[in-house]
Amino acid sequence: MSVDAVIIGSGPGGSTAADVLTQAGWNVVIIEKGRNHLLDPKDLSKPASDFSNDEVKFMDRYFLGPDPFLEPRTFRVSVEEGDRSHVGEVNSIPSTVGGGGTHADGKTPRFREVDFAMLSEFGPQPDAQMADWPLSYDDLEPWYAHVENAIGVAGTEGANPFAAPRSGPFPMPSGAPMYASTISSAAAEKLGFHPYAAPTAANSVPYGGRPACNNCGFCAFLGCPIHAKGDPVALLTRTMATGRAELWSETYVSRIRTQGRQATGVDYIGPDGVERSMDAKHVIVAGGAFETPRLLLLSGIGNELVGRNLMCHYQSIIVGMMPFDVHGDRGRAVTHVHDDAMIPDKRSIQAAKDAGLPWIRGGLVEHSGGGMPAREAKIYPWGANHGELMKNSPMRRHLFAFIMQGEDLPYATNTVDLDPHIKDVRGFPVARITYRPGRHELVASQHYGPQLEEILLEMGATWTTKTSSPGTSYNGPHATPVPESRHIIGTARMGVDPATSVVDEWGRVHGLDNVIVADSSVFPTSAGYGPTLTLVALSARAAGHLAGVTPASLS
Amino acid sequence: MLIWLSESEFATLQSVCDRMVPKSDATPGAVQSGAPEYIDTLLGAFSFDPPRIWAGGPSSGRAGGVAAFKNFHSLTAMDELAWRTRIEGSQGIPEREFNGPVIGLQQAYRDGLAALGSDFDALTPEEQSERLHATPDFAEMVFTHVCEGMYGAPEYGGNRETRAWAAIGFAGDVQPRGWTDQEVSAP
Numbered sequence: 001m002s003v004d005a006v007i008i009g010s011g012p013g014g015s016t017a018a019d020v021l022t023q024a025g026w027n028v029v030i031i032e033k034g035r036n037h038l039l040d041p042k043d044l045s046k047p048a049s050d051f052s053n054d055e056v057k058f059m060d061r062y063f064l065g066p067d068p069f070l071e072p073r074t075f076r077v078s079v080e081e082g083d084r085s086h087v088g089e090v091n092s093i094p095s096t097v098g099g100g101g102t103h104a105d106g107k108t109p110r111f112r113e114v115d116f117a118m119l120s121e122f123g124p125q126p127d128a129q130m131a132d133w134p135l136s137y138d139d140l141e142p143w144y145a146h147v148e149n150a151i152g153v154a155g156t157e158g159a160n161p162f163a164a165p166r167s168g169p170f171p172m173p174s175g176a177p178m179y180a181s182t183i184s185s186a187a188a189e190k191l192g193f194h195p196y197a198a199p200t201a202a203n204s205v206p207y208g209g210r211p212a213c214n215n216c217g218f219c220a221f222l223g224c225p226i227h228a229k230g231d232p233v234a235l236l237t238r239t240m241a242t243g244r245a246e247l248w249s250e251t252y253v254s255r256i257r258t259q260g261r262q263a264t265g266v267d268y269i270g271p272d273g274v275e276r277s278m279d280a281k282h283v284i285v286a287g288g289a290f291e292t293p294r295l296l297l298l299s300g301i302g303n304e305l306v307g308r309n310l311m312c313h314y315q316s317i318i319v320g321m322m323p324f325d326v327h328g329d330r331g332r333a334v335t336h337v338h339d340d341a342m343i344p345d346k347r348s349i350q351a352a353k354d355a356g357l358p359w360i361r362g363g364l365v366e367h368s369g370g371g372m373p374a375r376e377a378k379i380y381p382w383g384a385n386h387g388e389l390m391k392n393s394p395m396r397r398h399l400f401a402f403i404m405q406g407e408d409l410p411y412a413t414n415t416v417d418l419d420p421h422i423k424d425v426r427g428f429p430v431a432r433i434t435y436r437p438g439r440h441e442l443v444a445s446q447h448y449g450p451q452l453e454e455i456l457l458e459m460g461a462t463w464t465t466k467t468s469s470p471g472t473s474y475n476g477p478h479a480t481p482v483p484e485s486r487h488i489i490g491t492a493r494m495g496v497d498p499a500t501s502v503v504d505e506w507g508r509v510h511g512l513d514n515v516i517v518a519d520s521s522v523f524p525t526s527a528g529y530g531p532t533l534t535l536v537a538l539s540a541r542a543a544g545h546l547a548g549v550t551p552a553s554l555s
Numbered sequence: 556m557l558i559w560l561s562e563s564e565f566a567t568l569q570s571v572c573d574r575m576v577p578k579s580d581a582t583p584g585a586v587q588s589g590a591p592e593y594i595d596t597l598l599g600a601f602s603f604d605p606p607r608i609w610a611g612g613p614s615s616g617r618a619g620g621v622a623a624f625k626n627f628h629s630l631t632a633m634d635e636l637a638w639r640t641r642i643e644g645s646q647g648i649p650e651r652e653f654n655g656p657v658i659g660l661q662q663a664y665r666d667g668l669a670a671l672g673s674d675f676d677a678l679t680p681e682e683q684s685e686r687l688h689a690t691p692d693f694a695e696m697v698f699t700h701v702c703e704g705m706y707g708a709p710e711y712g713g714n715r716e717t718r719a720w721a722a723i724g725f726a727g728d729v730q731p732r733g734w735t736d737q738e739v740s741a742p
Contacts, residue, residue: 035631035633035634049612049613049623050611050612050613050628051612051613052610052611052612052613052614052615052623052624052728052730053614053615053727053728053729053730054610054612054624054707054708054728055703055706055707055708056610056703056707056708056711057609057610057708060703060707061608061609062637063609067633067634067637069637069640069641069657070633070636070637072654087654175736176736176739176740177739177740178739178740179739179740179741179742182740213733214730214731214732214733214734215733215734215735215736215738215739216728216729216730216733216734217729217734218728218730225612225613225614225730225731226613226730226731250631250633271631271632271633325742327739327742329725329726330734330738330739330742331734331739372706373706373719373720373723373725374702374703374705374706374707376706377701377702377705377706378698378699378702382574382575382576382694382698382701383575383684384577384579386575386576387576387577387578387579387581387582387583387584387722388579388581388582390582390706390719390722390723391581391582391722391723391724393723393724397724422654423653423654425633425636425637425653427653
């Protein structure tokens, strides 16, 4: 069979491309290696009812995949560690229909103007491959607006004084603020910070045929039982309703076939284990910043930069013990954030100077508290006091945290490549991650951590502590060098010059006419914001360019 | 009724669970909460059809809605391969050993409980703790499962009558009722 486009990956990037292309009249096949728990198997234009408030299922038993036995990844800090130092879970962003959108708590901030021009605006950094994006915020703004309406983003206009200009309002107002976030926001404001209601792709009112979020509290890392979280179920359901898309789950693309400058289709292995081929006029790769470079490498596609400049977000986790119940088990996991750590001020300029760096930037600071009880139980040591600790619950009911998603800079030595020995269940080499944060990330973390500690003390914290992920900035429970951030970025960076980039501004792989990357792999720099809305907007823009449609012509 | 463990193994496991999270005046212990039964259910998950791996959705019925947690998901061939290998071990079966042999949970429990000694139940609490600390990998595995068994959904075989949730003031799964905006912002 031959289709207009085969889309590899059904997460936010792939779903968005499918939505735009099917609206433009294209016939597409979406191939997803994970299982379908998102859409009703009897009618793929409707959501399924597989998700639930179930900590064991989602947190302990890999319901959203990937199962590290079937699809391990390997990790090392640097090549000096040898082939690898770890095999198993590495940033296990879901491998399932809906991809990372199923487990995210839905924070969907836009990037700001400067995030597209870091080299021009901030300048180079030692060892980092700083670059401007080949497009500007203004180029992307119409697509930001389009996808915010498509997935349903709740937000408060004007709440963030640092936000880039918008062409229109949020499609719905912000949802209910979590109790402790109202306290943290007041404390932050008193100290001169600028907290605001996080733009979130979770319905605050019924929207798009989906209900309003009912604040169940099982949000981050779990699928939404009522599908109030819109990304990407909103896009996938309406894609399937067009009748122009097929969704092949449990199907693994092993190779993109090419002939000269053209991709001709893909080889794939279906649920029956049989390898087959299909023809396609276009191949859209949306596997995420690990699986996309892995497939390009398995296919022999792209230049020597494929897999390089991997970025996560360096997480600084600053926690304080509160003399009150934070009630973190109610609400959307995180309802408030602030951007101040991304805005240079006298203190950050001095801190950079003291460290011998040209500049530092932190990242979005999430106001966060609470958690689920089995997670809490595993933290306390076993013994006679365990029950009492759980009842008093210092961790779940009284700990409040600021998590700064610090901007990672792009380093050519942070990579995704093919492990030389470890295979997945189908016999293909797994992705090997080589990652170590740079000096900039550590200096920024050390600079901003104490500022966040001050807010915790203003809130009334009786004690505070700091940790980081990976565990290189502060001593603490996150001692593993494997980063826990699910924000994985880079590895197929976009740019004008094929000598310094993998894809062009439309996501098209240099040297091939019809292979498009539509996920966060293409980001040249990582900003300090979650990547989802930006990758979705980029995917929509790339698909729109491909099909010759604009946001104005799409619903 | 036991599912996979023998009577004597289960008795030793109960002692281990009781040592890890004993009952107090304010809270049930691991045994009272059904953690040993959770572990036995996990080890014998493939005694059920569908296997007791993933409870159903979208709700349990405890907060309204349909009681669907009890309807466990069926597994695909890939899911079954992963979970049979994790629980039963690779046992020399080639398709389970693509990255080498795997010791399953069943073997780990059987060996670990045996290594504690047949006299474990009769030891003093201090002596039991000492033996558990001497096998840290086994103790960590059991404790992980004890926590899941106490504080996970009861459909997995533990958290008997949701006692553990009640003792710590946790509402458990709340769909489809959820929380009102007032309960979220000004509890």
